[in-house]
Amino acid sequence: MSYGRPREMHDAVCADCKQKCQVPFKPDPSKPVYCRECWAKRRPPRRDRY
Numbered sequence: 656m657s658y659g660r661p662r663e664m665h666d667a668v669c670a671d672c673k674q675k676c677q678v679p680f681k682p683d684p685s686k687p688v689y690c691r692e693c694w695a696k697r698r699p700p701r702r703d704r705y
């Protein structure tokens with residue numbers, strides 16, 4: 656194994672929009688993979704309640 660490429664991208668299919676995308680981690684078949692947009696959509700920035 657070589658760790659010469661820290662930014663290795665893996666092909667994946669977004670579980671939300673079903674589009675092909677690439678993720679910087681190895682897709683886990685037991686977990687849904689989301690593209691960057693859907694990831695951001697599902698994890699909106701937290702806002703502190705005031």
Ligand SMILES: [Zn+2]
Binds near residue numbers: 689692693694
């Ligand atoms: Zn998506």
